[in-house]
Amino acid sequence: MHYAPCLYGTVAELQGSASSNPLGAVLARVSGDAMNTKRMSRRGFLSGLAGIGAASALVACVPAAPAAPSDDAAGMAPADEAVVEIVMFDRNVVQDLEYRKELAERFNAEQEGIQVTVDVIPQGYDQTIMARIAGGTAGDAFRHASHFGMSKFTTRGLLQELDEFVALDDYDLSVFIEGPLSSNRVNGKLFALPVNGHAGHAGLYFAPEIFADAGVDLPTEDWTYDDLRDAAAKLTRDTDDDGKSDSWGIWFGAWYQANLTLVSAHDGWPLNEDGSQATWAEPGAVAGMQWIQDMYHEVEALPVMADSAAKQQLWSSGKLATALSGVWEGAYLGDITPEGLTFSLVPGPKGPTGKRGGFAGCNNFPIWSSSEHPYETFQWIKYLSSQEVGVEGIGRIGEPGLRYDVFEDPSVANDPLIIPHFQVLKDVKPFPAPHNGRDSEVIQATAPLLEGIYLNELGAQEGCERLQETIQEILDMPPVEAA
Template sequence: MIVFPGVSSSQVRYQYPSGGGVPMKKAILLFLLTVFSAALIAETVTLEYWMWDPSIKDKVEKAIAKFEETHPNIKVNLTVMEPKNYWPKMRTLAFTKKLPDVFNMSSGYLEEWAKNKFLLDLTDYVENDLDKDKFFFNLFEAGKRISGTDRYYAIPFALVVTVLYYNKDAFDEAGIPYPDENWTWDDFLDAAKRLTKDKDGDGEIDQWGFWFYGRYAHVESWIYANGGRLINRENMRFEPDENALEALKFLVSLVKEHKVAPMPKEMKGIRQQDVFPRGLAAMWVDGSWNIENNRRIIGDKFRWGIAPVPVGPHGSKDVAYGWPDFVAISATTKHPKEAWEFARFIAGEGLTLDMYMAGKIPSYKALTMSEEFDEVGKQPAEKGKVLRELASRKLLNSFTMGWSEWRGYGAAESMGLNGLIDAVLNGEMTFDEMLDQAYKNVNRVLKRYYK
């Protein structure tokens, strides 16, 4: 009997034939095929992959099938959940050390999960087993900053940034050149004044020059465009610098002094993302992910475009406010090498543009640099050019542990910093009162996470 290493005698046995049996060469060949088949079966690795977007489940399944064709020793089981159910379930799995091998990861949780050692450190893989030229590598660096470490804990597969949405028809009517990357705050303010109109002469504004409230994407976009920051990363405390305060005061002046934007309470009952597409404001700064909603509501009612957020007097055109979505690997996976192979695939070459909602930017350059990404014939016409340029910038944001609580996000939007800024805009609190309360409220949260 012959026994091969790695194959037990219970898996395969063979006695050499004698007499008039099967010819020796044929018998050995059959034996070897049996051995290798058994070894292949024995070495097959099964990975669990969880993600948060049921709308692309079929497309992800096709991508997995493609991966399995080129990696016959790896099988991937897919689990898809609605976003509202995804994180409560994932958090439970994290604390019980039962996370799937590979899973989608949010920038908002990256620092917390990295520091709690839920995520596999991918630094060696990124530095030694990744073709960096195929990705917008600045997104990897953004992930490092968000994690609060000097290590890579996730692979970015998409990016969102904030942009200035503008109504081209309104600009044309007012005789204002369209905004571009060279626009300053003075250019913006001049346009906002000329675009704020009482069209029917009833004493009520029918078209505001601009729309915003205390929302993170509405406010931080201007802070980073002015070279500012809200959080002192040295001590992890809320300490807005002079550039941030300048941006906040500028925004408040749009409502209180220049009257080119409404008080937030004046838009009560209207979804914030519907104000611009309904023609109630001629300009609006928010996430690039709103492109799809704009297309659906505006249709062909008016022409509109996007541009970078105007740069402040102390800002730089090399910076953008935005953040990636990631694919991460569990620190407890039993198959780190195979998990890396799949994570790298499903964050890059395994994806197709029809897996991305309009306004999301693939981190894999072959997709973002393609003509298909431009969506020629659809609004906004500048989509490809503007988003590509923003994707190449240094990405900054205010994410920390406890961010959703101190910032006021989702169901807690009226609370946190969001609610305080709204109170100033609505005339319920002075700027200084807001700032004093923000120091207390935000740092109370941050002190729980950063001793």
């Protein structure tokens, strides 16, 4: 299984342009005031999409007008005409790439009018894809995700709207789970289909044997965050009597996407529904961040800002009792569970009002508005979004298709490591999207302030108030297309 980390730019790059760039000024103030550090909270997690910000100048060019669908309602070229060739770019993730190339071979064999080639960008994916758009060599579609930010592309007119194609094919969108489907819409318009994905960091993985050794009751579907806090405290131990904890009660991610689980479970959210107003200062968001800070510094149930590599090392050595994480852990933690321990899962805990936290993390394959064959490309995207591929993908790449009938399939409905995520996926919100397309800027500005809360350099209340002010400044900026 694989979860491609969200890649965003560094704070320093934008700080350097503070004199001429209003966002640079915001970031310079945030990072300078909050702390004397610019390191990000997860290795590689918030460092790769600098090209989206830095390369925005590359996409100032106006994309070609979207091509109209062919008169042939089936979208296939007649047998006596040239075959339509489609190119889709993918990330350099071995199991994902191999699987989608195999799917392309199947698709090509099943019909004669369209031939799909899956190409790979070996490194620097986001920077390269933006440069290709500017140079007219980006192909027809690309591997993306709604939680990587859709509006930063749509506000520039770079993505093909799909509503016309859906109507033309009488394609049934009701088969998709609502949250993931909605995450592919911007201002009411559909720009991608929800191919596969997850509910964010919405499952509580645990090793029952560690609970038994500590005399702690096993987690259940009815657990609350208070229950998790109490259990994590009891499960954190000093096993070698050196006066320091070395076996930990819990792990959760120290970054924006992971924190959405804790914030939403406490009835908070970073933005309002239309993405025009920051809501970090509201009580639910503050409560979620306070829970995180308390687990680090009051309960001391996990190392501060422990990254994914630390999580895997602790789990593989039998020194981690629980991990609040996502469906991708079936490959990561599941494959390294030590002998004598069992890899188990329940849905994430309930917050004060009974909500479970998370977000609709949707992997998708948007079609460029510059594609010469958008309608034919849509036929390929529908194939990737089919029930068959959605079920098969669980075993091949570790993430299920985001359709109701995928989870109704007997092989999935009876899978104890998948269904708990579906329980959350049905209720979570789409990933928060800034109305003005400044997804990357919001992530970049959020990172140092979250880090200040993690490190206890900012109190949760003060940190959230600073987040409120800083993010609202970005939301008040003009859309990226007018920047």
